Amino acid sequence: MLSPRILSLLGLAAVACGSAQQPFFRPTSQGKNPSSNPFAFSKPAPSVETVTNFGAGFDAYDAGLFTPLEDFSALSTDEYTTLGHPLFPSYNVRIKQSTFCDGTARAYTGYIDKEAHHLFFYFFESRNDPDTDDVIFWTNGGPGCSSSLGLFMELGPCRVNTPHNVTYNPYSWNENANVFFVDQPVGVGFSYAEHGESVDNTLDAAKDIAAFVAIFFEHFTKFKGRAFHMAGESYGGRYIPVFASEVFDQNAQLEAAGLTPINLSSVMIGNGCTHWPTMVTSYYEMQCQNISVPPIQDVSTCVRMKQSLSRCEKWMSSCDDAYNELDCEAASMFCSAEISYPFFNSGYNPYDISKLCDGPIEETLCYPLTKSISGFLDRADVRHTLGVDPSVGNFSSCSDNVNAAFHARGDQMFPTQYYIGALLERGVRALIYVGANDWICNWVGNERMTLGLEWTGQDAFVGQSLREWEVDGKAAGLTRSAGPFTFATIFNAGHMAPYDKPKESLELVKRWLAKEEL
Ligand SMILES: *[C@@H]1O[C@H](CO)[C@@H](O)[C@H](O)[C@H]1NC(C)=O
Ligand SMILES: *[C@@H]1O[C@H](CO)[C@@H](O)[C@H](O)[C@H]1NC(C)=O
Numbered sequence: 382m383l384s385p386r387i388l389s390l391l392g393l394a395a396v397a398c399g400s401a402q403q404p405f406f407r408p409t410s411q412g413k414n415p416s417s418n419p420f421a422f423s424k425p426a427p428s429v430e431t432v433t434n435f436g437a438g439f440d441a442y443d444a445g446l447f448t449p450l451e452d453f454s455a456l457s458t459d460e461y462t463t464l465g466h467p468l469f470p471s472y473n474v475r476i477k478q479s480t481f482c483d484g485t486a487r488a489y490t491g492y493i494d495k496e497a498h499h500l501f502f503y504f505f506e507s508r509n510d511p512d513t514d515d516v517i518f519w520t521n522g523g524p525g526c527s528s529s530l531g532l533f534m535e536l537g538p539c540r541v542n543t544p545h546n547v548t549y550n551p552y553s554w555n556e557n558a559n560v561f562f563v564d565q566p567v568g569v570g571f572s573y574a575e576h577g578e579s580v581d582n583t584l585d586a587a588k589d590i591a592a593f594v595a596i597f598f599e600h601f602t603k604f605k606g607r608a609f610h611m612a613g614e615s616y617g618g619r620y621i622p623v624f625a626s627e628v629f630d631q632n633a634q635l636e637a638a639g640l641t642p643i644n645l646s647s648v649m650i651g652n653g654c655t656h657w658p659t660m661v662t663s664y665y666e667m668q669c670q671n672i673s674v675p676p677i678q679d680v681s682t683c684v685r686m687k688q689s690l691s692r693c694e695k696w697m698s699s700c701d702d703a704y705n706e707l708d709c710e711a712a713s714m715f716c717s718a719e720i721s722y723p724f725f726n727s728g729y730n731p732y733d734i735s736k737l738c739d740g741p742i743e744e745t746l747c748y749p750l751t752k753s754i755s756g757f758l759d760r761a762d763v764r765h766t767l768g769v770d771p772s773v774g775n776f777s778s779c780s781d782n783v784n785a786a787f788h789a790r791g792d793q794m795f796p797t798q799y800y801i802g803a804l805l806e807r808g809v810r811a812l813i814y815v816g817a818n819d820w821i822c823n824w825v826g827n828e829r830m831t832l833g834l835e836w837t838g839q840d841a842f843v844g845q846s847l848r849e850w851e852v853d854g855k856a857a858g859l860t861r862s863a864g865p866f867t868f869a870t871i872f873n874a875g876h877m878a879p880y881d882k883p884k885e886s887l888e889l890v891k892r893w894l895a896k897e898e899l
């Protein structure tokens with residue numbers, strides 16, 4: 382989910398006024414920032430993004446030199462086994478196996494070590510047929526939030542109720558897929574870096590992820606060439622298109638080195654924030670029109686908001702056309718003050734506009750369950766089972782430092798939808814699904830992003846009208862689809878759609894993997 386800091390980013394007025402009645406404002410670690418303005422992008426981000434090549438490069442590879450571990454059932458449940466690979470001399474995999482969380486399917490946990498960067502993963506084999514089922518990569522957003530939120534609250538094999546009560550999830554996405562959850566970038570969840578290194582933008586995070594994916598498939602040989610789907614939520618609307626593009630472009634080097642390319646089949650984005658200008662302006666509709674819920678603001682607030690909307694749109698789109706630190710900062714400040722601040726003042730849950738926040742948000746993210754997940758992951762026996770590195774301190778759902786670093790770079794300002802268009806042109810399918818009651822990365826903004834997306838199938842996509850899709854004969858949401866591109870809403874679900882609607886979410890994913898119509 383988007384962390385509270387991004388809420389304070391969007392609610393600039395709240396920050397600027399410093400009013401004590403702000404339910405969502407949390408003092409940020411501004412001491413580290415020379416500017417007291419939380420919108421100061423201290424390092425201007427480059428004005429054009431390019432997905433760079435995999436840094437290490439690949440040498441010609443003599444497969445005869447390397448015997449990957451064929452039988453993972455031989456892995457220890459107690460100690461880590463460390464695996465190396467001649468092509469990746471500065472990379473290791475530390476891995477252990479267990480039946481953690483699922484009980485019926487094999488689980489592997491560990492680290493992929495890329496020099497001083499150590500990314501923690503959970504990998505669950507499919508409950509159906511691990512030898513033929515697809516592979517799904519999952520990341521949560523933030524930026525800075527741990528994928529354990531997705532695992533233990535939404536789509537993983539078990540759900541944490543209290544630190545000492547964990548129950549089986551019959552709607553886990555490993556029902557018929559092999560699924561891994563990665564804490565990324567370094568500094569998030571159980572992932573760490575040595576020597577105080579950090580990652581402050583999605584492009585750099587993508588390099589670690591592409592390396593992670595290549596190394597993972599080299600070692601888990603039985604999954605090589607398997608259809609691969611990259612999925613994420615919230616800030617994942619930015620991560621996933623960039624990560625998948627990096628994985629796609631990396632394939633040329635894998636092939637040149639005689640390795641099996643990654644069979645990147647699709648991206649799946651749940652309640653993503655992919656394009657800020659359309660998302661920020663849609664905050665008005667969500668609060669003031671009878672869309673997912675009746676208007677939650679009074680008439681005078683809505684009228685005031687409406688009057689600033691076109692100015693906000695204009696500023697945002699000029700920021701989009703030519704990225705400029707000052708323009709984008711000013712646009713963000715204006716839109717936040719006029720459109721986001723009244724929402725923060727309302728007490729509603731930004732992740733589910735049909736409810737009030739069960740907070741305070743800075744402690745619970747509006748879901749007290751997140752505290753139970755932290756309690757569970759701080760248990761010594763759980764850490765031992767997982768093999769968490771002893772250097773990792775107390776668990777934190779979302780890292781303030783990582784979040785602040787991304788904001789300082791203005792990472793969220795890029796028009797990330799270009800990556801989705803580029804992937805569609807290359808045969809990588811894209812599913813954009815959205816719990817209809819979310820405010821922060823809502824369906825109205827996502828729908829507008831999908832309709833505005835330029836690709837060769839745009840006309841066919843735009844020409845479709847929204848229709849209902851069903852589960853068990855009941856309307857589960859609305860959808861529009863053309864060729865490789867599908868947009869879908871999920872009724873009565875918030876930002877963490879699989880948490881609210883586990884059955885419908887699993888059904889959606891099953892149909893997507895099977896390439897069926899929703
Ligand atoms: C664990 O939580 C589940 C779901 O809330 C509940 O049904 C069950 O009784 C709990 N078990 C224990 C031992 O507390
Ligand atoms: C990639 O996965 C698809 C299934 O989506 C499969 O049909 C295809 O054969 C795979 N490609 C390779 C090269 O293994």
Ligand SMILES: *[C@@H]1O[C@H](CO)[C@@H](O)[C@H](O)[C@H]1NC(C)=O
Nearest residue numbers: 669670671672673674675676
């Ligand atoms: C608001 O939308 C709901 C659902 O579409 C509809 O049933 C209701 O009549 C609408 N209310 C108004 C005042 O239009």
Ligand SMILES: *[C@@H]1O[C@H](CO)[C@@H](O)[C@H](O)[C@H]1NC(C)=O
Nearest residue numbers: 755756759760773774775776
């Ligand atoms: C970690 O959590 C424990 C137990 O809640 C607490 O006693 C300890 O002070 C915490 N450590 C840090 C560094 O916050």
